[in-house]
Amino acid sequence: MISRQQLIDQIKQKRSFLCVGLDTDIEKIPSFLKAYPDPIFEFNKRIIDATQDLCVAYKPNSAFYEAYGVKGLQSLIATWEYLPKDCLSIIDAKRGDIGNTSDKYAKAFFDEASSGMGFDAITVTPYMGNDSVTPYLAYDNKWIIILALTSSVGSKDFQYLTTENGFLYETVIQKANTWAGADRIMYVVGATKSTEFTNIRKFAPDNFLLVPGVGAQGGSLEDVCKYGMNKDCGLLVNASRSIIYASNGEDFADAARAEALKMQQQMEVELEKAGVI
Numbered sequence: 001m002i003s004r005q006q007l008i009d010q011i012k013q014k015r016s017f018l019c020v021g022l023d024t025d026i027e028k029i030p031s032f033l034k035a036y037p038d039p040i041f042e043f044n045k046r047i048i049d050a051t052q053d054l055c056v057a058y059k060p061n062s063a064f065y066e067a068y069g070v071k072g073l074q075s076l077i078a079t080w081e082y083l084p085k086d087c088l089s090i091i092d093a094k095r096g097d098i099g100n101t102s103d104k105y106a107k108a109f110f111d112e113a114s115s116g117m118g119f120d121a122i123t124v125t126p127y128m129g130n131d132s133v134t135p136y137l138a139y140d141n142k143w144i145i146i147l148a149l150t151s152s153v154g155s156k157d158f159q160y161l162t163t164e165n166g167f168l169y170e171t172v173i174q175k176a177n178t179w180a181g182a183d184r185i186m187y188v189v190g191a192t193k194s195t196e197f198t199n200i201r202k203f204a205p206d207n208f209l210l211v212p213g214v215g216a217q218g219g220s221l222e223d224v225c226k227y228g229m230n231k232d233c234g235l236l237v238n239a240s241r242s243i244i245y246a247s248n249g250e251d252f253a254d255a256a257r258a259e260a261l262k263m264q265q266q267m268e269v270e271l272e273k274a275g276v277i
Contacts, residue, residue, distance in 0.1 A: 001120050001141035002088045004183045007208070010056040010086060011233050012277050015268040018260060019057035019090065019210065021240030022047065022079065023064050028245055030252050040065070040075040043252075045082055047244050050257040054264040057088035057236050059210075062109075077116040088236070089120045090210070094147065096125030102135040110139045121145055123188060123210070126172055130179065137180050144185055146176050149200065151190025151213040173203040182206035189228070191219020191237070197228030205230060212238045214263075221263070225270040233276050239263060 002010070011017050022044050026034075029043045036042040048058065065076035083089045095105040105122075112118035121143035126133055136144045149159055149169045159169040176185055187204055189197065191213030200209070209228055213219035214237050221237060228235055239259075247255030271277045 007088055008232050014056055015271060015277055016054055016056055016264040017233050017235050017237055017267055018055040018263050019059050019236045019238040020051050020055045020243055021238050022058055022060040023240045025064060030248055032250060038075055041078040044079045046253040047256050048082060050253040051260040052084045054260045057090055058083050059090040059092050059238055061092040080117045091119040092123045094123050094125050096128055096132050099131040099135055102132050106136045106139055110142050126176060133179060137184060145210050146185060146187050148173055148187040149189050149193050149196060151192040170203060186210050191224050194220060194223035194227050208234050208236055210236045210238060214239055221266055229274045
């Protein structure tokens with residue numbers, strides 16, 4: 001596992017809080033890769049080689065692998081095995097079910113001896129409450145990343161419903177904070193909700209926030225940092241399409257590196273501005 005302090009150290013060392021999303025779609029990768037035995041893994045391998053010194057985390061989205069059955073899972077396992085050990089490995093699975101089912105999901109993504117995968121962290125949906133989340137916490141030294149406030153159009157359907165403790169997303173954060181501390185729990189907060197970060201920090205001052213939506217989805221890195229950064233940085237900003245699909249040619253890895261470098265340089269400025277480095 002990458003501990004909270006190790007993650008903070010990596011951020012300071014690499015001057016970056018970039019998470020690269022490996023949402024690898026075989027229909028979008030360069031056509032020449034399809035001649036390889038495992039095109040998805042070959043694509044991921046080259047993206048990882050090109051970006052690992054510029055980011056602190058990688059986040060494969062399980063749906064992009066499960067869609068291809070056994071072959072897709074083999075690609076996911078190979079990708080996990082190849083991920084740099086100094087980078088946080090996140091499986092974006094958004095699982096959420098009753099306790100005994102959650103226990104099997106946790107085993108699938110955390111227990112290397114059972115499934116061949118031992119990710120550091122998993123995204124979870126907390127809708128079914130405590131017993132759907134705590135099975136993941138039974139695995140020592142693993143992170144759970146709870147959906148709090150998303151960038152999706154449908155976020156207003158439920159996340160802003162009023163409860164006796166405020167909006168539903170606020171209640172989720174307050175309740176989840178009773179399950180474990182900032183060394184085990186992160187929250188997903190969409191970049192397009194940047195003005196909400198100040199409010200979220202009232203409830204989760206020390207937790208890391210996983211922030212999708214910068215780049216292709218239009219979120220502002222500067223605003224996310226202005227409202228959401230804490231003394232330890234406290235942010236993992238994810239970019240997927242804007243990096244991994246920067247080019248569809250044989251130069252795709254170089255193009256991905258160029259995009260990642262651009263983000264890293266912007267992040268360095270924000271870290272300096274906040275006094276983190």
